[in-house]
Amino acid sequence: MSLQSIKYTRGSLEILDQLLLPVQSKYLPVRGVEDGWKVINKMQVRGAPAIAIVGCLSLAVEIHPEEFDSKKSLRQELEGKLNYLVSARPTAVNMKMAADELLSLANDLTKDDNVDVAAMKQRFLNATEAMLKKDIADNRAIGAHGAKAILQLVAAAAGAPMSGPVRVLTHCNTGSLATAGYGTALGVVRQLSELGKLEHVYCTETRPYNQGARLTAYELVHEKFPATLVLDSMVAALLRAKNVAAVVVGADRVAANGDTANKIGTYQIAVVAKHHGVPFFVAAPLTSIDLHIPSGDHIIIEERPDREMTHVGEHRIAAPGINCWNPAFDVTPASLITGIITERGVFQPAQLKETITKLLET
Numbered sequence: 001m002s003l004q005s006i007k008y009t010r011g012s013l014e015i016l017d018q019l020l021l022p023v024q025s026k027y028l029p030v031r032g033v034e035d036g037w038k039v040i041n042k043m044q045v046r047g048a049p050a051i052a053i054v055g056c057l058s059l060a061v062e063i064h065p066e067e068f069d070s071k072k073s074l075r076q077e078l079e080g081k082l083n084y085l086v087s088a089r090p091t092a093v094n095m096k097m098a099a100d101e102l103l104s105l106a107n108d109l110t111k112d113d114n115v116d117v118a119a120m121k122q123r124f125l126n127a128t129e130a131m132l133k134k135d136i137a138d139n140r141a142i143g144a145h146g147a148k149a150i151l152q153l154v155a156a157a158a159g160a161p162m163s164g165p166v167r168v169l170t171h172c173n174t175g176s177l178a179t180a181g182y183g184t185a186l187g188v189v190r191q192l193s194e195l196g197k198l199e200h201v202y203c204t205e206t207r208p209y210n211q212g213a214r215l216t217a218y219e220l221v222h223e224k225f226p227a228t229l230v231l232d233s234m235v236a237a238l239l240r241a242k243n244v245a246a247v248v249v250g251a252d253r254v255a256a257n258g259d260t261a262n263k264i265g266t267y268q269i270a271v272v273a274k275h276h277g278v279p280f281f282v283a284a285p286l287t288s289i290d291l292h293i294p295s296g297d298h299i300i301i302e303e304r305p306d307r308e309m310t311h312v313g314e315h316r317i318a319a320p321g322i323n324c325w326n327p328a329f330d331v332t333p334a335s336l337i338t339g340i341i342t343e344r345g346v347f348q349p350a351q352l353k354e355t356i357t358k359l360l361e362t
């Protein structure tokens, strides 16, 4: 049973406070959009898909008890609060994508004379709630496509009909704590394990928030995976010494050309993987792919407080007064990415825009 980052029933939302993990497991109530914005901005809940789901559900629990006198007033409320939620963190596109889709639904329902304001509210609640199940289904599909792609690549490289168990490296946290469940890159790891094809998984600590040491390691130990924690600075030595078959990471925003914004440190892992001839995969649902931007140069990179670097909890580890640069993400160019694993298949960056456009049209 993997860890549950989000607990929701209609009218009630709680999130697992990830700032306290792995030492303390505590759920926090999210009573509305203000709470939703705060837990996302403070990274008490984080991970591109989880951000979108918690943001939208925080709006659902807020409007659930409310009565609206018109569809127009309901639509105006939805638009203002969705835009506010998008402002909580700028880099991941999932919240913006979800806001656009829900606002489009609200606009359609506003125009539909066969739908009254009560029905419109119910349709909106149903749409936000559907995100939970869809995310888990998408992650299982990502896991299946990703595991198959990695095993096929390894078998082909060995000139063998099929691959044995493989060693993989992942960065940051992309598991049940970053999604509604199962995970994206960690979903690929879970699928390899379910196939009996996971020899070992390495996870980086992922300074400064330590998503790897605190969250991914927590998930892997919880489910008894053969796993080893490594420091971010060890990746080159690891790829040189440990026969890692592939790297698989998540994404916060993939541009139309395949450039990918992900947790800081991803870019240098991709460079090291290229040097060592190790395939480098990005695992992300279509809701993380932003075809509106042509390349990674257009992705806003969030910069977070210095304290996240200078302290671990309450303990200061950096000299007082030192300047800090704390970008939460970096952009890996498409040229370093072997494949982008989605719930609809694995695509080379150069094919991404055309393929996703066709998929979205069907």
Ligand SMILES: CSC[C@H]1O[C@H](OP(=O)(O)O)[C@H](O)[C@@H]1O
Pocket (backbone or CB within 6 Å): 046, 047, 048, 049, 171, 172, 173, 174, 175, 178, 179, 184, 185, 211, 249, 250, 251, 252, 262, 263, 264, 328
């Ligand atoms: C499936 S999670 C995607 C992505 O989100 C994480 O960032 P953060 O922990 O700051 O929200 C990390 O970049 C993951 O790869």
